[in-house]
Amino acid sequence: MRDGNGEGRPDAELADRRLELERRLAERRAGPQTADGSGATRRGDFGQAFRLATEFIAGILVGAAIGWGVDRLFGSSPWGLIVFLLLGFAAGVLNVLRSAGLVGEPGAGRRRRD
Amino acid sequence: MAVIDPIHQFEIRPIVPIRIGDLDLSFTNSSLFMFLTVAVITGFLVMATSGRGLVPGRLQSVAEMGYEFVANMLRSSAGSEGMKFFPLVFSLFTFVLVANLFGLYPYWFTVTSHIIVTFALAMLVILTVVIYGFMRHGFGFLKLFVPAGVPMALIPLVTLIEVVSFLSRPISLSVRLFANMLAGHITLKVFAGFVTMLGAAGVLGAFGAVLPLAMTVALTALELLVGFLQAYVFAVLTCMYLNDAIHPGH
Numbered sequence: 413m414r415d416g417n418g419e420g421r422p423d424a425e426l427a428d429r430r431l432e433l434e435r436r437l438a439e440r441r442a443g444p445q446t447a448d449g450s451g452a453t454r455r456g457d458f459g460q461a462f463r464l465a466t467e468f469i470a471g472i473l474v475g476a477a478i479g480w481g482v483d484r485l486f487g488s489s490p491w492g493l494i495v496f497l498l499l500g501f502a503a504g505v506l507n508v509l510r511s512a513g514l515v516g517e518p519g520a521g522r523r524r525r526d
Numbered sequence: 527m528a529v530i531d532p533i534h535q536f537e538i539r540p541i542v543p544i545r546i547g548d549l550d551l552s553f554t555n556s557s558l559f560m561f562l563t564v565a566v567i568t569g570f571l572v573m574a575t576s577g578r579g580l581v582p583g584r585l586q587s588v589a590e591m592g593y594e595f596v597a598n599m600l601r602s603s604a605g606s607e608g609m610k611f612f613p614l615v616f617s618l619f620t621f622v623l624v625a626n627l628f629g630l631y632p633y634w635f636t637v638t639s640h641i642i643v644t645f646a647l648a649m650l651v652i653l654t655v656v657i658y659g660f661m662r663h664g665f666g667f668l669k670l671f672v673p674a675g676v677p678m679a680l681i682p683l684v685t686l687i688e689v690v691s692f693l694s695r696p697i698s699l700s701v702r703l704f705a706n707m708l709a710g711h712i713t714l715k716v717f718a719g720f721v722t723m724l725g726a727a728g729v730l731g732a733f734g735a736v737l738p739l740a741m742t743v744a745l746t747a748l749e750l751l752v753g754f755l756q757a758y759v760f761a762v763l764t765c766m767y768l769n770d771a772i773h774p775g776h
Contacts, residue, residue: 463759478693
């Protein structure tokens, strides 16, 4: 009786202990992360902010460069610069929204950028 | 005590001056570190995979982890079709990663702190996207710039904005990596400079120098993280742009 049980019991006990351990691990994981998270998220936030800033500025710079080029080519100064700077501004905003995950990629069924 | 110049570390010095006509093709410290980066990556991977054990040893499992990491990243953002670009993404990731980490070693040159290097890498990515996109889809690739479900009247405007947005990708890709490395190394140097400055200012200064020293230690750890993170971000964005080339606007 004891032997037969001895074969089965450790398995059941092991499963119980594993469940218990998992529960406790989950508790622990949830605990420190919220407490410790401030430092990690602050760093993450900084990275995110920097990323958004570069996206925005890149849009404006490219718009300005295209406008300047158009003006040089067609002698339409300053209209090319004005128009493309505005377009660049819009593109910068679009870049920012996209990299923040608020606007999807053009076209449906695309994976969202995160 | 030498004058502390936080920019000095980014100076490019020719090691073997080579001039062809008006072109300065000198072998510089930057070239040296690029060679070193490639040599270390190649050497490591060759060494790690030479055993080819079914049960990987320590080195081999690091190499396999690197492979799995990049492969999963590529598969999840560009689909399994994107795997044909695995060599490109893996090379870019390891190059940027090892170059960033090399830069943390005192007196070593940081290749990725020069915008021309990061811009060249970003242009490589974007040109791959554009050329492959046109090869694969012909003019269908241009659908990338025409979002679905936009009123007819707005399409020219939206398309122009999308084009500018697309063109800004290599800039933001390169500026992000370059600015992170540049800013990190300058900050590190400035705080390390405070240590020597305070240390030279008598006993009280030497005690005060503990503060910037602690900051330098913390910043070094942060730079390690940033170096890895930037390599990761570069690789992830490469995968997403490649996804655009493979599936432009479905």
